[in-house]
Amino acid sequence: MSSDNSQLPLDQRKLSDLTDYEVASLTQELKAEEASKRPLVGEVEPLERLSDEYKNETFLAKIASLQRDSWTGLRRLRGDGDCFYRAFAFSYLERLIPLPPSAAQLALAKVESLLPLLDQAGFQKDIYDDFYEPLRDLLLALGPDSKLPRPTATSLHASFNDTETSNAIIVFLRLLTSAFLRANADDFTPFLFGLEDDPRFMLEGGAPTMDQFCSFHVEAVNKEADHIQITALTRALSVYTRIAYLDQSGAPPGGFGAGAGENGDVKVDFVEFEGESEEKLNGALLYRPGHYDVLYR
Amino acid sequence: MSSRTTKRLLSELQEYNSAPPPGLVHLAPTDDDDLLRWSARLAGPPDTAFADRTFHLLINIPTAYPAQPPTMSFQGRVFHPNVHYKTGEICLDVLKEQWSPVWTLSSACLAVQALLAAPEPSSPLNVDAANLLRCGDLVAFNALARLP
Numbered sequence: 001m002s003s004d005n006s007q008l009p010l011d012q013r014k015l016s017d018l019t020d021y022e023v024a025s026l027t028q029e030l031k032a033e034e035a036s037k038r039p040l041v042g043e044v045e046p047l048e049r050l051s052d053e054y055k056n057e058t059f060l061a062k063i064a065s066l067q068r069d070s071w072t073g074l075r076r077l078r079g080d081g082d083c084f085y086r087a088f089a090f091s092y093l094e095r096l097i098p099l100p101p102s103a104a105q106l107a108l109a110k111v112e113s114l115l116p117l118l119d120q121a122g123f124q125k126d127i128y129d130d131f132y133e134p135l136r137d138l139l140l141a142l143g144p145d146s147k148l149p150r151p152t153a154t155s156l157h158a159s160f161n162d163t164e165t166s167n168a169i170i171v172f173l174r175l176l177t178s179a180f181l182r183a184n185a186d187d188f189t190p191f192l193f194g195l196e197d198d199p200r201f202m203l204e205g206g207a208p209t210m211d212q213f214c215s216f217h218v219e220a221v222n223k224e225a226d227h228i229q230i231t232a233l234t235r236a237l238s239v240y241t242r243i244a245y246l247d248q249s250g251a252p253p254g255g256f257g258a259g260a261g262e263n264g265d266v267k268v269d270f271v272e273f274e275g276e277s278e279e280k281l282n283g284a285l286l287y288r289p290g291h292y293d294v295l296y297r
Numbered sequence: 298m299s300s301r302t303t304k305r306l307l308s309e310l311q312e313y314n315s316a317p318p319p320g321l322v323h324l325a326p327t328d329d330d331d332l333l334r335w336s337a338r339l340a341g342p343p344d345t346a347f348a349d350r351t352f353h354l355l356i357n358i359p360t361a362y363p364a365q366p367p368t369m370s371f372q373g374r375v376f377h378p379n380v381h382y383k384t385g386e387i388c389l390d391v392l393k394e395q396w397s398p399v400w401t402l403s404s405a406c407l408a409v410q411a412l413l414a415a416p417e418p419s420s421p422l423n424v425d426a427a428n429l430l431r432c433g434d435l436v437a438f439n440a441l442a443r444l445p
Contacts (some may be wrong), residue, residue: 019420025394123399126308130301131398164301167364171398219397221364 041090041160042076044296050074058248061266066244066295073296074286081222084230084285085170087292089135090160091283092239094153094294096142101150104142110237111139114176117236121179121214131172134165171221177229178214180236185210191228224290234273241273242284244295298333298360305363306332306402313403321406322351333358335367337406342414346442347375354409355385356402366396369409376441378416378427387412388422 018026051063077083077090096104111132118128138159141148151159160166181188192207208216217223225233234241246268270284286295306326313324323338335356341347353372359365369392371385379388391400391408400408421427429438 124312124401126312127305127399127401130305163361163364164299168301171364174397175399215397216395219399220395221397222394 036078036080038076038078039161040078040086040163040166041157043157044073044075047072047074047295056248058266059246062246062268065267066246069297071244071284071295071297075294075296077291077293079291081224082167082170083292084225085173085233086160086166087285087294088230088233088239088241089169089173090156091241091285091294092237093138093142093151093156095283096139097151097153097156101142101144101146104139105144107237108136108139108143111135111176114179114236117179117183118175121175121182123175123179128172128175131168131175134159134168135172138169173233174219176236177225177233178218180232181214181218181228182210184232188228188232230273239274243271243273243292244284244286245269245271246286246288302358302360302362303332306358309401309403312401318403318407320410321403324403324406327355333360333362335402336372337369337402339406339410342410345414346439347377347413350445352413354406356406358402363398363400366392366400367402367405368392369405374444375413376423376426376438376444377413378418378421378423378430379412381422382426386422388417388420 015023047063047067051060054060054063075090077086092107096107115132119125138151138156140146141151149155160169189210192210192213195207195213213228217226218229230241230243233239249269282297284295286293310325313321317324320340320342321337322340323336325335326332327334327336335358337354337356339352339354341350341352352375354369355372357368359367369387369389371380371387373385374382375385376382380386381388387409389408389412391397392405416426416430418427418430426438426441429435429441
């Protein structure tokens with residue numbers, strides 16, 4: 001009955017014929033295709049390689065300022081909608097490696113204490129257990145009672161490049177985030193009002209409810225994490241996290257002219273989640289618009 | 298197919314058999330040897346033009362399930378804005394970009410049932426059905442939807 005070209009795959013149709021919704025899904029498809037060519041988690045590489053990718057002077061000045069602050073290494077992650085969760089999970093586990101086994105034991109206890117929230121959120125135990133297993137196994141292997149060899153940065157890197165392990169951990173973190181948001185809806189709902197004018201979140205013209213937000217923007221695969229999700233996850237796990245924002249902000253008006261000199265006054269903003277750092281961490285997440293990587297010094 | 302996918306599908310089958318949700322009359326692999334092809338029978342939602350009918354769904358499961366959503370299509374004609382009239386293809390957000398691995402085949406079937414009751418004419422696969430709803434011609438829509 002209906003016959004128009006809406007049956008063609010999106011990428012074979014004229015862009016001007018597509019609805020906003022279809023443009024968004026096409027963008028996501030292309031991004032996913034491009035992303036699938038990179039490893040899920042890369043090796044640590046020198047930060048200066050990042051400078052080769054940019055001509056923009058604000059970015060270059062900010063990269064230089066990171067280097068002056070002794071940030072030297074970068075671990076790139078695949079640029080899909082999971083990159084925050086992947087970056088977070090990797091650095092969360094990686095920083096447990098040099099710590100005493102009791103740190104992993106404590107981390108595991110924290111995760112276990114959150115499981116009732118998953119039940120409360122209505123997730124079936126036998127469904128979420130499958131996703132929990134790989135993270136639990138890694139925390140157990142880093143803990144004091146492990147009969148298995150202790151994970152190293154190399155073995156963790158290999159685990160995270162195993163699609164199934166990597167994805168299961170990400171799904172589990174999404175469920176934790178969602179369950180924590182739902183359980184603390186009173187604290188977080190006010191932030192949803194701020195999304196009212198954001199076309200990505202709009203639902204029939206209003207701000208989403210917490211339930212809608214969680215199912216569409218937290219639990220759904222490949223949906224990027226924003227400030228709300230990051231706050232919720234770091235708070236749920238009580239994990240101090242620092243994110244360096246490498247973006248256009250702070251560029252002097254009119255850009256850097258010939259006379260701007262050393263560009264020395266441009267700093268990268270670091271945003272801290274879950275309190276001040278007690279341990280001076282040598283890791284951070286690096287945010288570039290739409291993407292997260294792991295930063296080292 | 299990975300062992301995790303197999304394990305998950307078997308546990309879903311067991312879960313369904315032990316407590317089939319009302320409205321989902323049948324859910325099982327079409328063939329004992331192939332866990333990646335299932336079929337389902339769904340009761341039409343009450344108080345709609347689809348009530349009193351049973352709908353057959355064919356479910357194809359990707360090897361990456363549940364990281365990726367299953368594909369579901371109606372067997373037989375369904376006149377509905379979000380169902381392709383000829384192929385039975387279903388346009389439903391949770392089977393596409395809103396998919397989450399916490400959805401199961403059973404809950405996805407129930408989402409399809411809910412879609413029958415609550416059409417979304419803004420993203421139509423069947424423009425004629427969508428146009429009837431958009432201009433409020435429920436009499437014509439219901440008459441066509443009732444046709445088996």
